[in-house]
Amino acid sequence: MQQPPAPTQQAPSAPGAQPPPPAPAEQIQDAIDEATSGDRVIDTDRGKSHGLDKCPRCGSSDVHYRIESRALVCDYCRNEWNEDNAEKAFHLDTPIQELRGDHVASGAQDVQAGDSMVTIKCQGCGAEIVVKSDETLQARCHWCRQVLSINHQIPNGAVPDAVLPFTLTREQAVEQIKKFVDSRRTFANRTFVKEFVPDNVKGVYMPYMVVDGNLHTDLRGTGEITTRTYTVQRRVGKDQTVSERYWDASVHELGRSFDVLVNDLTAGSSRQYDRTDSSAATNYILDAVQPYDTREALVFNPNYLSRFTSERRDLDIDDLDERVEDKFLTIAREKARPTIAQYDRGVRWEREGVAIRGTRWITMYVPVWLYSYYQQTSKGSYVHYIAVNGRTGKTMGSVPVSHPRIFSLACAGGAVATAAAAVVGWGVFLTQGF
Ligand SMILES: [Zn+2]
Ligand SMILES: [Zn+2]
Secondary structure: OOOOOOOOOOOOOOOOOOOOOOOOHHHHHHHHHHHOOOOEEEOOOOOOOOEOOOOOOOOOOOEEEEOOOOEEEEOOOOOEEOOOEHHHHOOOOOOHHHOOEEEEEHHHOOOOOOOOEEEEEOOOOOOEEEEEOOOOOEEEOOOOOOEEEOOOOOOOOOOOOEEOOOOOOHHHHHHHHHHHHHOOOOOEOHHHHHHOOOOOEEEEEEEEEEEEEEEEEEEEEEEEEEEEEEEEEEEEOOOEEEEEEEEEEEEEEEEEEEEEEEEEEEEEOOOOOOOOOOOOEOOHHHHHOOOOOHHHOEEOOHHHHOOOEEOOOOOOHHHHHHHHHHHHHHHHHHHHHHHHOOOOOOEEEEEEEEEEEEEEEEEEEEEEEEEEEEEEEOOEEEEEEEEEEOOOOOEEEOOEEOHHHHHHHHHOOOOHHHHHHHHOOOOEOOOOOO
16 A cells, blocks of 8 residues: 555535535624523522531431432431432423523532631530531531531532432442452552552542533535545566555535534533643543433532542633533534545544533532552652542553563563553553453
8 A cells, every 4th residue: 555645636516415604603602692691590509507417307417328228328217318319409401402591500600719617506506616618518516516517509619519429339449449450460560569558449529510512513624535546557666566556536625514412511620630630640530430420410418428528629610611612522523423424535624613502510529439549759759540430330540550560571572562552651551440
């Protein structure tokens, strides 16, 4: 196979009907912006006052989430119950094609920096307890030991709209992490292997924005169709010939203009775990254990968080909307793919636009079992994560590798490709658990 020459034929238009030139996405967007103005707020605040979040049967405040029961459990009377499904409770299941303008749940509004202290009056004994809401949403009264909850949404990102509780137990997560490391032990850094304690896993609720989108997309570019292929014998030197393969192609301008409905796109909204920043830790691991069954999320209740840790949201819609629009465009390109199959030599989109008719944003805590390993390097320490989706068990991680071990094994033969892949980049394995 030789270098393909440039196409030898030029045809200005596609065979058959040419689509009418669609209105550019910017024009549609201008019209939309005129018709819809300002964000609409979806109120998801539970309307309860700060203080006790009691068992509905006996009134005890000693409540926690029990994975085996998949329910909140009262430690006193053993009553089990759950909050309502968030999608139904907040009417988030209205058809996406009817979305106009930006709808923002009250828990997804901009985070305000500053004072995160909340004073809670204990309804048991009347004492006033100060809680740092960016560290915990629950505290015990120092005097009467009642559990106190922060129930109001406060503008510091600590109280989301919805929560997706853990269904995978700690033991199951430890098993997954063990399996993940075992299959990579050969190349792993010796210190890591020695220090690996699979039980050092913590259950963390990570803040995500969950976005619906009603979009119109407009793609334009050129596509090429092969019209003829042929082989030419070419003389090289005195008595040698080589055969070269050529093809002719017709080049067509094309446009695709269609609506796209996006349901439950997720975007991480913690700065510390931002997937685009892996300078201090392998943050991208967290996104790699998606997807989550976000439709099953429940109305937020701080009792789901007790005995787990949680990360506070500190990224706003403005920090994430560019990333979300990029994902919208990727989805649009994918949707166009089946319609361009006849361009066997490929399509190059030269102009791409997405007009957004409407969006819906809510914040959600999703469950992750997280193993962290601090690797000491000459430049300081670097954190490797192994993450397990707290709903599905999907596991992803980075394991520091031992370069001398890779090379000695590679020389022994058989492992060259794996070794090469592991040496590139950060020198980590990134492979799917199952
Ligand atoms: Zn009870
Ligand atoms: Zn008290």
